[in-house]
Amino acid sequence: MSQQSYREQGILASLPISMRSKGKTTTTERMLYYSGHTRRIGNVDEGSTVTDFLPAERARGVTIQSAAISFHWPPLSASGLQKKSTNTSNLVPHNINLIDTPGHADFTFEVLRSLRILDGAVCILDGVAGVEAQTEKVWYQAAKYHIPKIIYINKLDRDGAAFGETVKQIAARLHAWPAVCQVPWWEGGRGQFVGLGDAIGLRAFKWTEGGDGKDFQVISVDDLPSSEADFVREIMNARRALVELLSEHDEHMVEKYLEVDEDHLAIPSEDIVASLRQCVLNQSSNIVPVFAGASFQNMGIQPLLDAVVQLLPSPGEAADPEINLGGVEGTLSSLLSGDMNTAGTGPKSKTSKTKFKKQSTAIVQNLESCALAFKVVHDPRRGALVYVRVYSGSIMRQSVLFNTNLQVSERAPQLLKMYASDSVQIDTIPAGQIGVIPGLKHARTGDTLISYTGANPKSGPPAPLNTLQLRPIEVPPAVFFSSVEPHSMSEEKTVKSALDLLIREDPSLQVSVDEESGQTLLSGMGEFHLEIARDRLVNDLKAKAAMGKIEIAYRESILESSSPDIYVFDKEQSGKQGRASCIAHVEALSETTQVPLDDDEYAYSTYEDGNRITIFLKPTTEDASDPEPWNGDLPPHLSIPFLHSALKNGALAALSRGINYAFQLHNTHVILTLDPRKHIFGAETTPAALSSAARLATKAALKSTALGNGSALMELVMNVTVSVDEASLGAVVNDISSSRGGHIMSLDDADVTSGPTVNSTQEPLPRIDLSKVYAPPDPFGSSQTQEQGIAVDGSRQRNITATVPLKEMVGYLKHLRSLTGGRGTFVMSADRFERVVGQREKVLLRELRGY
């Protein structure tokens, strides 16, 4: 297949849209079928799809993991020549890599992770439910990564489908100019959904009811029967609106328009496609092409695939990925071209800085490839499969890959390309492509992998490249947890390896062991997230263990600072003597906390999971104020990154259990000082001994703070946006503020929301003047009036933005539905941890202690 001639399409994904299913997997199945990669169409409802392959996904009919597969469009024939697609423009076959993502809010992190590797996205909306809050959330995130998008409005066969209303919502809620490229064809104006009108090609596509959708009629507008006069008129209206919208944002379109004497219909379709592509790729115009269909009825997929090939970018046109190099942010192309300012990544003194800059330019030249492991899946036959996207260079079979997150190297024994039903062995994964590496022992979802000429077999590539992070994202706090109890002592080991695998697959799950009770705890982002983890653990990975009740994870925070205290660790560890010391003190972290590292080239500071850890490697003396500086000398088995990472791991372990309530600490600053001349004892100072010294030193410091005012209980407060109709507004507001202890932040009209109300990382996009938006009329009463409360029945849709403790949001959807006659929807994300005080603290503590 690799010898055949085809062009590369960028990585494409169907965006997750809401907690309710829009038909992403259903659409993907058709794409695979029409491209010739499957022989039958899989069905979500029967659990027979290619992309929902986990047993838990098939049983529940929901996507949990983002599946990645490759196919060609137009399909490659046996001779390698292109087959006919629906388009007149003789498309060359393209290789498309598709990621089908989950829709449920508990898996939003999985979605954000996938977003990072996309070059383009198809945002699938449900033509009945329209744009929902979860859609907005992901949309703004995609905008943040500059991902070009097209929209596909699905389920137009369903009663109450409202294409025009959904188009208006795209403008109102997603703040994008909808470029309507297709209009739905309801037979005779009010009959059944039979096909589409193509505003670009001035023609219609008609599918036969009940068929597999492979063959369909392409009818020119001139040949449509007179009974379809209204439909023809609407195709023309859409064409005029499209030309006008493009003319406002693209000068070339104005020229074309003038060339054809201002006849909207006379502009060749190729020119419209070229202009649309331009607008989609450069994104400044904020235009989004809108397509239509009913995937379940096999209608609309082939024209959508044509649009993917024509409008979305190839890997070479995709946005330059952001990187982080030793704490400094930049882009990959600036690093590769030597333009990235790496000054902050190395030593802080002036002379070392200049030397370092020269070295880092030379270092980049030896970078062979860099890739992001965006997904790890356990295959019962082949073990862990690591999906990678290569950003520069090529990964070759047998390449040694250095994992910059784990600081380990491992060889890629094999490389695979995944097609629907099979995988093909390949020798190289070039830049822009995705592929699979089986047999890696360490790589986890989210890790950056690099190969480097002349890398040190132990410590990998030189600094600062060994810290390179592609598109880093912050893992949100895991706020629900459940205990995991192996059935017997003999099962402990297998349960542990199953848990290890689970967190390699999904880093938003966390495993911790409660030091005192010895209990293993699994934490996740939501109840559904943990339920699915339980399914994976027990049913798929066959771990013989029981999981306890799913509970909310609170945090605790220290109220006082400790004074610096030394801890000496001296003990046998795994049959070897371990000895190390360090000094620790802790303080409550606040916005004003200063971390003065600038003039200390051996200092290091990191913010992780709500706490800060700062490490100083420097001489300590009791009396002299200016001790002789340390020259950086270390025993051969230790390096500065090793010291930093061992000490940090020790501190993190100590922070996982608070002194008063046994909850993880929050807002705590741990300051560790290690004097390399006094606290390191030759070969006995192993990384494990250093971690133990740091852990025990931190623990002792935490204990000393608890002697005073104790510590504070913290709970997670969520940022919640509830969409309800006007009639239910009062009841919902009252419920949030009185029964749930929430604070109402704002009440807006849903149609004029500023969009990015969900969290502060989303940037506002300018509002669209709705009077200028073209949307075809909807022939049927819209059920969006029921689901979204939009204008038709006179009731306005309102958005309530509030902060509410997470505990009070458990099971909220059911309650909201009962308060709003089934119409209310909501979306939420973690806002911050807040101290619990007064009566609420007493009640919570009573509940937690059970007495």
Ligand SMILES: Nc1nc2c(ncn2[C@@H]2O[C@H](COP(=O)(O)OP(=O)(O)OP(=O)(O)O)[C@@H](O)[C@H]2O)c(=O)[nH]1
């Ligand atoms: N009537 C109708 N139903 C559809 C259509 N497309 C999908 N469905 C149904 O909608 C439901 C959800 O479809 P999926 O393809 O699983 O949707 P999804 O977006 O992948 O869902 P998640 O995996 O939960 O995110 C299934 O019952 C499908 O049969 C359509 O065009 N028309």
